[in-house]
Amino acid sequence: MCFTRYTLEQALQLRDPPNSILFQVSPHPAGYFAVLGLHDAPDPDRPDEWTFFHYISFPEPASHVNERTTVEHMAHQKQLAKLFMGRVAKAFEWMSDDGRSNAWYGKLNHWDPAAEGHQWNNRGGRVTIAGDAAHPMTFQRGQGLNHAITDAVALRDGIVGAWKVGVGMQVEERPEMIGQYEDGMVRRAGEEVRLSAKNTQMLHDWEMVMNSPVVKSGLNQGKREDGRKV
Ligand SMILES: Cc1cc2nc3c(=O)[nH]c(=O)nc-3n(C[C@H](O)[C@H](O)[C@H](O)COP(=O)(O)OP(=O)(O)OC[C@H]3O[C@@H](n4cnc5c(N)ncnc54)[C@H](O)[C@@H]3O)c2cc1C
Incomplete structure (x- = not known):
């Protein structure tokens, strides 16, 4: 589960055309499932303060204990996102390590x-x-x-x-x-x-x-x- 604030230009691109997509789900032939949505927009006129919610879920054996750190989870999500295109790929590519992105892992x-x-x-x-x-x-x-x-x-x-x-x-x-x-x-x-x-x-x-x-x-x-x- 990734929560990211983007730059003004990036946020507007993720919502282009404006208000077009509130929530996007994207299954992938390789067995992945991506979600991208606007999580929080405290001020509609300040896209650089909006928080987007996005993740790519992936099959994992039930018994497997995932020991990635937060940084490793973000890197893994970025890697998976390379399989996608359009705004889904961008949402992950633009995740930064300057504190505007965060990620949590939760086993399904x-x-x-x-x-x-x-x-x-x-x-x-x-x-x-x-x-x-x-x-x-x-x-x-x-x-x-x-x-x-x-x-x-x-x-x-x-x-x-x-x-x-x-x-x-x-x-x-x-x-x-x-x-x-x-x-x-x-x-x-x-x-x-x-x-x-x-x-x-x-x-x-x-x-x-x-x-x-x-x-x-x-x-x-x-x-x-x-x-x-x-
Ligand atoms: C990504 C995602 C998407 C979802 N989408 C949907 C959807 O579209 N539609 C839908 O119907 N459901 C959805 N759900 C499921 C939904 O969020 C949960 O089913 C719902 O929140 C459960 O409510 P709850 O009150 O039972 O538990 P919670 O919402 O988990 O509330 C429990 C609360 O108890 C608090 N708490 C825990 N321990 C203690 C303690 N010891 N002392 C005091 N407080 C404590 C927690 O902090 C929490 O606030 C989604 C869940 C996720 C993760």
Whole structure:
């Protein structure tokens, strides 16, 4: 994950024509997946203060411990970027070591709460978990926050349903209420964890990318208003 502030000219080139692209994803035939987006623009009139977010993800054995330093990660990302063209290549080429770029490494990991041995003890409903604490998932499908919010709503609904005005919640009702919340969350989010993992793998497999509905039908839907093909 790289976060970079560029010079005025570079930032404008990455957004040329202005406001054209907010977020760009680029799969590569060699099994890489590049992302480039505008992360933060505190002042729309000061492109040299904008922060861009960009990374190129790459397959790595699950057991492999990546020991690159931050500097080495940046060098590795720059190296991978040479396989790309256009603004994606530029975004990495222009990363500098003057403090305007930074990089973090995060292995694409997940935790399926429905998998055997992944259950937790909720201590009679006194403690439970939600969001990434319960079901961290790979993020290319963009569903982690959605499920975290759904968890919060389900838990809130459970508490409201079990709450009796003037009395509160009966202690004996608590295990069942929390149990129901956890069962629903584990089923729903567990499926999403598995779908997300599949999606992440597919995005790093060129043949699967090219055979995906996005490429086969989504990108051939028609023309834009200005006449250019979508
Ligand atoms: C690159 C990327 C892209 C993503 N894109 C999307 C997307 O498009 N759509 C989507 O739905 N999801 C997306 N996600 C996933 C989403 O960000 C997470 O699923 C979501 O943030 C989880 O929310 P959370 O509140 O459960 O956990 P977090 O957001 O991780 O919040 C946990 C908080 O607890 C704090 N904390 C940790 N330990 C302690 C402690 N001991 N004491 C006090 N505080 C502590 C942390 O600092 C953090 O602020 C993306 C994730 C990544 C990495």
